[in-house]
Amino acid sequence: MTRGKLAVSMVLGGFFLQALSYFFLAAPLGIPTGVEYSNPRLPFAPAIFIAGVMLVFIAAIVYELLPDRDGGE
């Protein structure tokens, strides 16, 4: 796998994790009628969102640190 493909897959994976945790695992949006509107549906949903953000940013580091196919800088 080239560094480009790896970096792009990390970015996409990161965005996927963010979307998953924001829309499906975090507390739902809407007018609050109970505790479920404050507490995340999965207790560690914000941590998954943060992991997604980190993955996106780390993709740039991975891209810069890995040598390309030609072996150049």
Add this chain to the structure above:
Amino acid sequence: MPRYGMVIDLDRCTGCRACMAACKVENNTPEGSFWMYVFRFEEGEYPNTRIWFMPRPCMHCDNAPCAKVCPVGARYKREDGIVATDWDRCIGCRYCEVACPYSVNYFNWRDPEENQYVNWKDPELEALSGGVIPPYKNPDLDRPCGPEKRHIAGASHVEGVIEKCTFCVHRVEAGKTTACAANCPEHAIIFGDLDDPASEPSQKLQRKSSFRLLEEAGTHPRVQYVGGTPHGHGWRQIQPAGKRS
């Protein structure tokens, strides 16, 4: 299941800050940490000035932004309406502090024993206190609370965690009211079950028009204010409380 809330009558508040002192004693909060804070505002120029006061506890929002962002589930909303912080689970990321629009979260920067108003390890004081350090700490604060048995009561337990007003959960579970409400000499702070129309805060809300802080933020606070006069222009905060210099 009761759903607790607080009603603060701004017409009755005289800004004495007895609630702040009561909260400190009850919850053993560190220096510079004010779970209940009474803002003192002044407007106009001498001799035409007006002073008004606004107590500010945690709002225990129904749509709590702090609970939504906690990555480890330490900050959570209880069924009885209290937004609690499990100091055993908190990792000190301070996301809740950023998310809260009311600035009610306080971070324990230092060892709680060293972060009190008086250094009880001072040899002179130690001689006076008989070596008991600190001289008084509410034993109820170490007790796990609620059916989930989590450590959410009181302050100054661990360094590097976030703490905030708990609505005196240890007192409420024992059938008492909060320390600030119990010690308000003007009965300006009323705590109780907002779902019960016969409760004192509900009765107060029926008699007077109310407002909530930063309602436009969509946080649905459980602390409501009644009374007060809308402020004019050019107001400023006076006599802010803080750390001892």
